[in-house]
Amino acid sequence: MKRTLLPLNALRVFDAAARHLSFTKAADELHVTPAAVGQQIRTLEETLGVVLFRRLTRNLELTPEAERALPALREGFTQIESAVDAMQAGQADKVLTIGAPRAVIAKWLAPRLARLGASAEDRFILVPTDETGSGAARDFSSTNMDLAIIWGAMPAEEELSGKRIAAExxxxxxxxxxxxxxxxxxxxxxxxxxxxxxxxxxxxxxxxxxxxxxxxxxxxxxxxxxxxxxxxxxxxxxxxxxxxxxxxxxxxxxxxxxxxxxCDEAFWLVAPPQSWRQPKVKAMVDALMDETGKS
Known part of the structure; x- marks a missing residue:
């Protein structure tokens, strides 16, 4: 079966039903009705062309085929959860990746991060970009940056929006x-x-x-x-x-x-639209702008 056709939701229901050997208990765990669990299992059996449960008078029993498949299925769910955790860790609230020219990092960004008094749990990843930061759009896709600082008249890339740090x-x-x-x-x-x-x-x-x-x-x-x-x-x-x-x-x-x-040009804090929706990006931009206003 092609990966794009895998019935992941139905497989999740099957895993719950197999652990409890009960559609009712599986339904309680998944916050659905027993009838919905039964429908998912019937659809899965039809899709796969196998019988997964023997329906006994008072309980369920796994077929040998289902029993053999369960360890690999559960390992697969564990791997998926690990992959999701890894994706979320890269953009966690305490991790912020900022790209900027080296001179901007040394002369402007690092001193302000120091004055903001980051806690031990905060993690900043500073990514040096080209001298003006003009390749920011490309860098966002290749380095998973949350925010970048560029030099210019205004953000030139259509896929970026920005906030000017100050009139220069x-x-x-x-x-x-x-x-x-x-x-x-x-x-x-x-x-x-x-x-x-x-x-x-x-x-x-x-x-x-x-x-x-x-x-x-x-x-x-x-x-x-x-x-x-x-x-x-x-x-x-x-x-x-x-x-x-x-x-x-x-x-x-x-x-x-x-x-x-x-000067007509200035430094800009820029990011793709999806990054501006992240609370950690908004908070950092506000903090940096507030620090700029004090200096």
């Missing part, structure tokens, strides 16, 4: 002890510049009415987080999202220069 702006930062060296934009004309994919210094210098000796020179790093760390180490100037650098600014590791630049 780009902040120009240097090591705290270098701040007094740069009183005007022109003072950055020969300063070492820190680059990362997707960022252009040209637009900032054009807007500031200043120039630089070598816009292509300096240090190139892989992401926002490394740019912030390089600036904090004293290499030179970096221009990064305020959301990610706010902790380093508050800690005095870096200092901001001049006015920040508003």
């Amino acid at each position: 702006e780009l902040v120009l930062v240097v090591a705290a002890d270098q701040r007094d060296s740069y009183g005007r934009p022109a003072d950055l004309g020969e300063a070492p510049l820190i680059h990362y994919p997707g960022h252009s210094w040209q637009e900032w210098f054009d807007a500031a009415g200043a120039s630089h000796a070598d816009l292509d020179g300096g240090l190139s790093v892989a992401d926002w987080g490394l740019a912030i760390d390089a600036a904090a180490a004293g290499y030179g100037a970096a221009r990064v999202p305020r959301t990610l650098v706010s902790g380093d600014l508050a800690a005095g590791r870096v200092a901001a220069l001049f006015e920040p630049t508003p």
Whole structure:
């Protein structure tokens, strides 16, 4: 018999009736009527083409064929229950899988999870994604993520919906002890510049009415987080999202220069519609947004 045609409900009724050797007791266990149990057993016997019970005057007796099949059937139900438990464990209330770029995990997400004071029973699985998180839709299907953080104008994938973490702006930062060296934009004309994919210094210098000796020179790093760390180490100037650098600014590791630049892009908490229906996802988004409002 094909797997898709297995009469699982009727087999469950058969298992109960076989344990009790009584349709009445099986009906009590299953919260149905004895007549419903009898109908399920008759339908199962017709479907399988075998007799499962001998109906005696006061009780039931299993046929040899039914008796031989029961151990394997019960083992099968145990395996199904284990499989269901495994599926539920992956999305249990105490387990939350969040995908985000590495810099976002280090600079924004992990500090907030720490401040939220997770209990020993909570389990967070942080999955590094590509630099902007732009492959989130693909990652949701391959890594069983509950929630992701991406960078962009808005969630681009139709199958995702999101909540913007904050209106974003780009902040120009240097090591705290270098701040007094740069009183005007022109003072950055020969300063070492820190680059990362997707960022252009040209637009900032054009807007500031200043120039630089070598816009292509300096240090190139892989992401926002490394740019912030390089600036904090004293290499030179970096221009990064305020959301990610706010902790380093508050800690005095870096200092901001001049006015920040508003940005059309931002960080978003995104998930498929089915994930937004999970209480644990809603609770985490609310908590992260509340933490963001405090910082």
